[in-house]
Amino acid sequence: MKLITEKISAYFKYTDKFLWLIVIAVNTLSLLLIASMQRAGDYNYLRTQIIALIIGTVGAVVISCIDYKFIYKLWWLIAAAGIGLIAIVFIYGIRVEGTDDVAWINIGGFSLQPSEIVKLCFIVTLSVHLSALSKHNKLTSFPHVCMLALHGAVPVILIHFQGDDGSALIFALIFVIMTFAAGVQLRYYLGTAAAALLSIPFVWTKIFNDDQRSRILVLLNLDENAKTVYGWQQYQAKLSIMAGGYTGEGLFKGQRVGYAIVPEQENDFIFTVAAEELGFLGCCVILAVFLLLLLRIFYKSAHARDDFGQYLCIGVFGLILSQTAVNLGMVLGFLPVVGVTLPFFSAGGTSLIAIMACIGVVQSVNIYSSEERLIIKPHEN
Numbered sequence: 001m002k003l004i005t006e007k008i009s010a011y012f013k014y015t016d017k018f019l020w021l022i023v024i025a026v027n028t029l030s031l032l033l034i035a036s037m038q039r040a041g042d043y044n045y046l047r048t049q050i051i052a053l054i055i056g057t058v059g060a061v062v063i064s065c066i067d068y069k070f071i072y073k074l075w076w077l078i079a080a081a082g083i084g085l086i087a088i089v090f091i092y093g094i095r096v097e098g099t100d101d102v103a104w105i106n107i108g109g110f111s112l113q114p115s116e117i118v119k120l121c122f123i124v125t126l127s128v129h130l131s132a133l134s135k136h137n138k139l140t141s142f143p144h145v146c147m148l149a150l151h152g153a154v155p156v157i158l159i160h161f162q163g164d165d166g167s168a169l170i171f172a173l174i175f176v177i178m179t180f181a182a183g184v185q186l187r188y189y190l191g192t193a194a195a196a197l198l199s200i201p202f203v204w205t206k207i208f209n210d211d212q213r214s215r216i217l218v219l220l221n222l223d224e225n226a227k228t229v230y231g232w233q234q235y236q237a238k239l240s241i242m243a244g245g246y247t248g249e250g251l252f253k254g255q256r257v258g259y260a261i262v263p264e265q266e267n268d269f270i271f272t273v274a275a276e277e278l279g280f281l282g283c284c285v286i287l288a289v290f291l292l293l294l295l296r297i298f299y300k301s302a303h304a305r306d307d308f309g310q311y312l313c314i315g316v317f318g319l320i321l322s323q324t325a326v327n328l329g330m331v332l333g334f335l336p337v338v339g340v341t342l343p344f345f346s347a348g349g350t351s352l353i354a355i356m357a358c359i360g361v362v363q364s365v366n367i368y369s370s371e372e373r374l375i376i377k378p379h380e381n
Contacts, residue, residue: 015064016300016366022293023344023359027053029286030345033273036252037347040260045347052349056356063360067368071361072308075128082121085114086158093162103164115159115167116354120361122155122171123178123315130182131308139183148179165212166338170322177318178311181301215336233269234333236262241275241332248279266347268339271331286345290324297362305369313365316358319343 031049038045071078093102094111104111129151130139138144152175160168180189204213211230218231240256243249254276257265262272275283294317301313320343327342329335341351 011065011367014367014370015363016296019293019296019300019359019363019366022289022296023356026286026289026293026344029274029289030270032251033270033277033345034266034347036254036277037257037260037266037270037273039252040258040265045266048349049347049352052352053356055349056353059353060356060360060363063357064363064367066364068309068312068361068364069368071124071312071364072128072131075125078121079125082118082125082155085118085121086155086162089114089162103159103162103167110349113348113350115162115164116348116350117357118155118159119167119170119174119319120354120357123174123312123319123358123361126151126175126178127308127311127315130178130311131306134182134307140185145184145188148184151175152179164339166326166340169326169338170319170340173322173326174315174318177322178315181314181318182307182311212336215338219333219336230337233263233337234330237269237272237331238333240265240272244276244279244282246280248275248277248282251277253277268327268337268341268346269331270342270345270347271328274345290320290343294321300362300366303369304365309365309369313362316362319358320355 031046031053034049035046088105089103092105094104094106095102103115104113106112126148129148133139133141133144133148152172155171156168156175159171176189208216214230218234236256240254240262243254243256249255254273256262257273257276262269265273271283271286274286278285297313297317297320301310301317304310304313323340323343326335326338326340327346330337330340341348343355344352
């Protein structure tokens with residue numbers, strides 16, 4: 001009993017309490033918005049979110065107690081799990097209501113989106129790859145950069161063929177952020193960007209389908225769908241944001257929220273609930289919490305004891321940053337709707353559990369980057 005007490009005491013001593021407080025704050029805001037939003041329908045999104053939060057929190061604490069160097073040793077198993085999860089979708093994948101991609105599987109009556117879990121697998125394997133190249137000073141070598149590109153292309157291409165281009169985009173952005181932070185030279189990104197620009201006519205005519213082209217055109221108000229069909233969701237989102245004004249209509253009081261006028265307001269467009277009911281000030285609070293979270297994770301990456309720990313933190317940083325930026329870009333009408341959730345806030349068990357697991361990884365890097373690390377053998381102190 002004494003040993004257990006010492007371990008718990010050591011955990012609270014060496015874990016990043018400020019990071020936990022930020023995570024608690026962001027989840028509290030999320031639960032409030034989901035509780036307000038669900039009055040518009042019969043499904044109990046709040047219950048699902050609370051269950052996912054409990055599972056995710058327990059998982060995060062367990063992961064944080066494991067030395068992240070042990071995760072390094074299991075990279076091959078994690079890579080196999082990631083590929084396996086993607087493969088399962090090709091075999092047993094389903095389309096859930098409100099989506100247009102086959103990116104889900106059904107387990108015991110519950111829908112699971114494997115790509116959310118694969119994001120963490122990808123962060124781990126890419127961190128291993130980058131740390132190995134960094135150790136041997138090969139991050140500037142063209143052949144090895146090509147191998148890195150192949151590493152990043154695998155999940156992007158496979159998930160694209162599942163029709164989940166939003167997740168594929170997030171994988172690509174995580175890859176760019178992690179490799180750039182690791183020291184891959186700028187010329188490779190400039191060359192890739194130039195090639196992408198030159199390929200736009202081909203991609204537009206041969207790769208994109210009518211649905212994808214329409215979602216882009218509505219952003220420019222270039223066709224009749226700007227306020228109907230493909231543009232309806234973003235048009236209504238803007239109206240909800242304007243309705244909130246400076247201080248909002250009040251939590252649980254948003255009329256448009258109550259009638260679920262914005263499609264998928266519980267998921268990709270949860271930010272419209274915040275805008276209408278909490279107003280501009282409430283949205284600023286949410287963005288400030290996200291900024292604190294990102295800065296804290298970035299700070300932890302700078303204080304990691306090795307490259308692998310640093311890259312893990314940068315990967316989690318890139319995941320949260322890219323999903324937040326893309327989601328807000330969709331809601332505000334700057335980017336086409338591609339089905340990217342807002343981390344922590346969007347209703348969805350898989351997404352929340354996966355992002356909490358990522359927080360656990362950051363905490364592990366923080367704890368085991370300590371010189372003492374009493375959590376392992378506190379009785380020896």
